Amino acid sequence: MTRTVIGDMVKGRYITAERLRVAVHACGVPGLQVSRWLETFSLISRRAAGASSFVRVPVPSGIHGQGQHLPSLVPVVAGLPRDVPDLIGRSEELDALLGQTGGGRVMSIHTVDGMAGVGKTALVIHASYRLAERFPDGQFFVDLHAHTPGKAFTDPADVLADLLTDIGVDPQQLPDTLASRRTMWRDYTATHRILLVLDDAADHAQVEPLLPSGQGCLTLITSRSRLVALDAAVPLAVDILDPTGAAELFWMLSRRVPGTGEDAAVEQIVRLCGYLPLAIVLLAGRLAHHPKWSISILATEFATTQNRLSELAAGPRAVHAAFDMSYRNLPPHRQRLFRRLGLHPGRDIDAYAVTALDDITLDSARSELDSLYTDNLIEETSPGRYRMHDLLREYARTLARAESEDHSARPIDRLLSYFQFTAHTANQYLTRSSHRVVLNLESPPSESPGFPDSTAALTWLQSERLNLLACIDFAVNTDRRAQTVGLTYAISSFLRSQVPRPHAISLHQQATAAAHQIGDRIGEASSLLALADLRQLLGDYSSTAELSQQALTIFRGIDHRLGTADALGSLGWALWRLGDLAGAADLHQQALTIFRRIGERLGEANALDDLGRIEGQIGNYQTAHQLHAQALTIYRDLENHIGHAGALHGLGLTSHRLGDYPRAIELHTQALRMYRALRERLGEASALHDLARTHRQIGDYTTATDLQTHALDIYRDLAHHHGEANALHEIACTHHQIGDHDHASELHTRALDIYRRIGNLAGEAQALAGIARAQAATSTNTQSATELFERALSIYRQIGSREGEAETLNDLGTLMTQIREPTKGQQFHQQALELAREMQSPLEEARAREGLARCWVQRGSPAHAIDELRDATAMYTRIGAAEKERATTYMAQLQHLQQESTAETVIET
Structure with a gap:
């Protein structure tokens, strides 16, 4: 015995x-x-x-x-331990076990694996009681003690001795060898229906000799390891509880009643327990024995304790002890990796990061991760990515901190260098800027994933997003200033498009301060430019200009020409938004000269593209088109997809302005596809906005509204106020064209408020003109409409926007005709016509000619009117503008009336 x-x-x-x-x-x-x-x-x-x-x-x-x-x-042996009366949160797992063992043929071997404390034994015992009546020849429970403190693994030979004794074999007649005992056991089980539970198995070698041979037998095996080498076994992985099940378990075991105002405290406690059943059982049990304790106070204390694992113990049962046994079973090199995984600031990890963290080869990293996964010490969150349970990570971190500071610092420094290097590589696919901050890594990574294209780079950045942000926070909190600067700069383009603006701004502010403290002037100025870029996205153009000027001063002071050119471009962008088009164009021209002088082609393309946008607003459409085309050629040569999309977008704008609406739609659609492939949401919104604008211009108001509403939603999600105002303005224009002038006026007013708040003069002018247009259409307040048009015209002339000036002159001419002042109207339309010809804007030229025709009618010269209308309708027809139908109808009426010599009737109408 x-x-x-x-x-x-x-x-x-x-x-x-x-x-x-x-x-x-x-x-x-x-x-x-x-x-x-x-x-x-x-x-x-x-x-x-x-x-x-x-x-x-x-x-x-x-x-x-x-x-x-x-x-x-x-x-008959009925040797199952006491059952758990209420098994909470395990209905799916229980159904899986009962379902696979019910009905006809019994699946004879089932393994149930999971991390320490997850509730494997409780699940199997509960299932065994439900299944017991199906196995009339006995139910056996054997503890194999793979992770019992103070006990060695149970020898299979000893287990067989006990099992054979249980079925009636005289102990004096037991065979001496494992093989003979196994044969005797299998002979017996071949003709009997038994249920065998093997709890806490170490590996397949420990359980294989114990398996019954009969088809009518069932073996349930629990193990912290995945018994992948056990043939014909059906695996069932048991995970932590879901939040609802975890809370229910806590309420039941703590003998408290839900709905007493402490639900939030319970949610916090089970979350801090990592939804691990053992941890919840221990903490709830403490509370059950202290009826005077408040759950809220316990939650606060548990959240603030320095060592949560020490709180999760009751006599011999402790989470820490359970983890100890799993850890001690690992070979030394795997123990080292386990400890180092606890140092990782992020949530999950892959083989490349492990290569840096543990200073091993990529193949070894994959093998070690797979082994830790098999031992249920890490979980696989997605193919090739692994994560530690919160309490296991705390346990591993405690072990790592017991080592010398230098011993634990080196793995982290290698990991941070890996993330900085790889993020820097991926960021090159997403940025329009050249890299100013030079990589200066103490521990360059031996392995790093390559990125064949921007999609792969973006996918990696999004997969590692939380890890990258966690590494930056870690660098800040541990005074690793150089790494704070390097990591933040390495993901600057990603932060711009994929991270909420306030958070991104905070990170760049930290990087700016860190760079200043260590005297990294290039890093400081580059961080200032990143901040300037984020500020302009928020519509804070004054701050954008100020930050850009600070960066420009630093770069000039250290004679950094690339940085100087970038800063000039950033400052030029701010001046453009503030309405100084001439000043903006001059700064971009200076930047372009420097980029060309130093042979920086990406910067050259950026400057060309930015100049194209400014020239387009000024009204130099052909020049703008050429600039965008030059930029596109360079972006394509460099395979810079974000710049490529931007240049297509710019060409779409100039095509629209030049009246080539089909080409504009084609280019905007191409840009939209590229932006979406890059997951560049701001670019997506901008392309949607301008695509909608073109659809409105050709009279497709339903499509225009749908596209513009989508753009508005994205702008609001991104807190991009300038874009939001632009979308509101365009939606208002659509409502105006379908005759809903009151709604149009309301939307223009909302846009005006935003434009004024962010200091965008061009936007203010177009919103004022939009409100005036709505007022003029209702004929209720033409004096107010006139004043609003004149204020808009004044702003356009102040900022040098001939495009806006021509449109507003035509609006004023139309209003003058409406109030029967054709001479004034003719003057406004004539000025608009001259500007339109200079800009080569067919739309505004056609509008001017149509307006002049109406003035000629009021002045009693229908023949002149018909001549102007012929030219106007020809232009409208050529470009496919929605105004074509209106002008054609009006010309037909004039021609008919002229034939009947009843022009006076037309005058009165």
Whole structure:
């Protein structure tokens, strides 16, 4: 009789008649009294389980000894531990076990794996009770002690000795070898239906000799490791509880009632427990024994404790102890990696990052991660990416911190260098700027993923987003200033488009301060430019100009020509938005000269593209078109996709202005596809906005509204106020053209408020003109409309926007005709016509000619009017403008009336 059997009997577990006979005989009980012991045991067993629990067992071959036989009446073993009455949060797992073992053929081996404390044993025991009646020949529970503190792994030979004794084999007749015992066990199970639970298995080698051979038998195995080498086993992975199940478990075990105002505290506690059942059981149990304790106070204390693991203990049961046993079973090199994983600031990790963290090869990193996954010490969140449970990570971090500071610092520095290097590489696919900050890594990574294209680069950045941000926070909190600057700059383009603006601004402010503290002038100025870029996205153009000027001063002071050119471009962008078009163009021209002088082609393309946008607003459409085309050529040569999309977008704008609407739609659509492929949401919104504008111009108002509404949603999501105002203005223009002037006026007013708040003069002018247009259309307040048009015209002339000036002059001319002042109207339209010809704007030229025609009618010259209308309708037709129908109808009326010599009727109308 083994020590394990004796220990179980002392605790009142797994007592059988044969075990009892051997035990009392060994204790010196006389033979006659042994029989009384067995009779008493039989009576107790029948009362507990019913007489049917005793069956006559045929003796398998090899069990009979020389002249000795098993007793003809052998009790069926019902050796399952106490069941958990309410198994919370495991219905799916339980259904999986019961479903796979029900019905016809029994799937004979099931493994249940999961991390320490996840509730594997409780699940299997509960399932075993539900299944017990299907296995009338006995239910056996064996603790294999793979992770029991103070105990060695249970030897399979000892387990077989206990099992054979349980089924009635005389201990004196047990075979000596493992192989012989296994044969005897399989002979027996071949003809019996039994349920065998093997709890806490170390590996497949420990359980393989214990497996029954009969098709009618079921074996349930729990293990912290995935027993991948166990053939024909059906695996079931048990994860942590979901938040609802975790809270329900806490409420039940703490003997508290939900809905008493402490639900939030319970949610916090189970979250801090990592939804791990063992941790919840221990903490809830403490609360159950202290009815005066407040859950909220416990939650606060648990959240602020320096060592949560120390709080999760009750006698011999402790989360820390459970983790200890898993850790000690690892080989030394894997223990080292486990500790270092606890140092990782982020949430998950892949093989490349492990290569840097543990200073091993990529193949070794993959192998080690797979081994830790097999041991349920990490979980796979997606293919090739792994994460530690929160409490396991805290445990690993505690182990790592016990090492010397230098010993733990080197792995982290390697990891930060890896992320900086790889992010820097990926960022090159997303940026329109050349890199000013030079990589100066103490530990360049030996392995790093390559990026064949921008999609791969962006996918990596998005996968590592939380890790990158966590690494920056770690660098800040540990005074790693150079790494703070380098990491932040390395993902600057990603921060611009994929991270909320306030957070991105905060990160660049930290980087600016860190660079200043260590005297990194290039890093400081580059961080200032990144801040300037974010400020302009928020519409804070004054701050953009100020930050750009600070960066420009630094770059000029250290004679950094690339940085100087970038700063000039940033300052030029701010001046453009503030309405100084001439000043902006001059700064971009200076930047272009420097870029060309130093041979920086990406910067050259950026300057050309920015100049194209400014020239377009000024009204130099052909020049703008040429500039965008030059930029596009360079972007294509450099395979810079974000710049490529921007240049296509710019060409779409000039095509629209030049009246080539089909080409504009084609170019905007191409840009939109590229922006979406790059997941560049601001670019996507801008392309949608201008695509909608072109659809409005050709009279497709439904499509225009849908596209513009989508753009508005994105602008608002990004807190891009300038874009939001632009979208509101365009939606208002669509409402105006379909005759909904009141709604148009309301939307223009909302846009005006935003334009004024961000200081955008061009936007203010177009919103004022939009409000005036709505007022003029309703004929309710033409004086106010006139004043608004004049204010808009004044702004356009102030900022040098001939495009806006021509449009507003035409609007004023139309209004003058409306109030029967054709001479003034003719003057406005004539000025607009001259500007339109200079700009080569067919739309404004056609509008001017149509307006002049109406003035000629009021002045009594229908023949002149028809001539102007012919030119206007020809232009409208050529460009496909929606105004074509209106002008054509008006010309037909004039021609008909002229034929009947009734021009006076037209004058009166």
